[in-house]
Amino acid sequence: MSKPHTLTNLVLEPRSGIGTTASHALRRAGKIPGVVYGHGESTPIAIDVKQLSDLILSGNRSHIVEASIGGKKDSVLLRRIEAHPLTRKPLSVDFQRVKQGEAITAMVNVVTVGNPVGVREQEGVMDVVTRALEIKGPAQSIPDSITVDVNDLGVHQHVSAGDITLPPGFALLTPPDTIVVSVSITRAGAAETETPATVEEQPAEAPAPEA
Numbered sequence: 001m002s003k004p005h006t007l008t009n010l011v012l013e014p015r016s017g018i019g020t021t022a023s024h025a026l027r028r029a030g031k032i033p034g035v036v037y038g039h040g041e042s043t044p045i046a047i048d049v050k051q052l053s054d055l056i057l058s059g060n061r062s063h064i065v066e067a068s069i070g071g072k073k074d075s076v077l078l079r080r081i082e083a084h085p086l087t088r089k090p091l092s093v094d095f096q097r098v099k100q101g102e103a104i105t106a107m108v109n110v111v112t113v114g115n116p117v118g119v120r121e122q123e124g125v126m127d128v129v130t131r132a133l134e135i136k137g138p139a140q141s142i143p144d145s146i147t148v149d150v151n152d153l154g155v156h157q158h159v160s161a162g163d164i165t166l167p168p169g170f171a172l173l174t175p176p177d178t179i180v181v182s183v184s185i186t187r188a189g190a191a192e193t194e195t196p197a198t199v200e201e202q203p204a205e206a207p208a209p210e211a
Contacts, residue, residue: 010055010067010076012036012045012095023092032090036069036076038097043069045095052081052090062106062144064098075099077139098139105173106142107132110180114151118183124155130180133161137170150181158182 015026015033023033031046055061055078067076080094098104109132118124133146146166148159162176 010047010051010065012047012067012069012076014070015044015046018044027091032093034093034095036067036074036095036097039099041097045069047093049090052093059144062108062142064100064140067095077104077142100140102139103136104139104142105134105136107134108143109145110148111145112148112150112181114149116150116153116183118153118155118157118185122155122185124183124185126150126153126181126183128181129158130161130174130178133164133180134173135166135170136173137167141167141169143167148181150183153181153183155183155185 012034013031015022017025026033026046027049030049032049032052034045034047036043036045055065061078064075064077067074074097076095077098078093079096081090082092083090096104110128110130112126112128116124116126119126135146146164148164150159153159158179159181160176161172161174161178161180164172164180166172
C-alpha cells in the first residue's frame with residue numbers, strides 16, 4: 001500500500017520573470033508559475049510540480065496550508081489550477097492568502113449519494129444540472145464537496161440549491177431556486193404510462209325491413 005500524502009507546508013518561490021517565455025522556462029525546469037493574492041498583495045510565485053501534485057493528493061487541496069514565500073510565512077488556500085486542455089498537465093496556479101476564521105467564498109462540487117426511486121422503479125433518469133455551489137464561510141472549514149441524498153427523488157421531482165443543508169457557519173450564494181438534481185421520465189417510460197386511445201363503438205346497423 002502506498003504511503004499516504006500528508007503535505008501541510010509549501011515552499012513557494014518568488015519569481016521576477018513574467019510572460020510566456022519565462023513561464024515556458026519554468027515548466028521545463030519542473031516548476032509551475034502562479035500567483036499568491038489577497039490582503040492587498042499580489043506575489044508572482046513558482047511551485048515545484050511534484051509539490052503541487054503532493055498537495056492535491058494530500059487531501060488538503062481545499063484546506064488552508066502553511067507556506068513559505070521567500071522565507072516569509074503565510075497561510076494560503078489553493079483556488080485555481082489551469083490545466084492543458086489535452087494533456088491535463090498544470091500550466092499555472094492561483095493561491096489566496098487567508099487568515100484563520102476569515103470568511104471567504106468558494107465553489108464546491110456537488111456529490112450525489114443513493115439511487116433515486118424514480119430511476120429504480122419509475123423508468124426515470126437522473127440529471128445533475130448544477131455541479132458546484134457557491135458558498136461563503138470560514139476559510140479553514142471549506143468542505144471538499146457537498147453531498148446530496150437523492151434516494152427519495154421520484155420522477156418530475158428535483159432538489160434545489162436552497163434544499164441542501166450546508167455545513168455550520170456557511171451561507172449559500174448560489175440562488176436558492178437553482179435546480180441541482182432532477183429526475184425526469186424517459187421516452188420509453190412515458191410511452192408505457194400513456195393511456196391507449198379507445199376506439200369509439202359504432203352503433204349496430206338496424207336490420208333492413210323485409211320486402
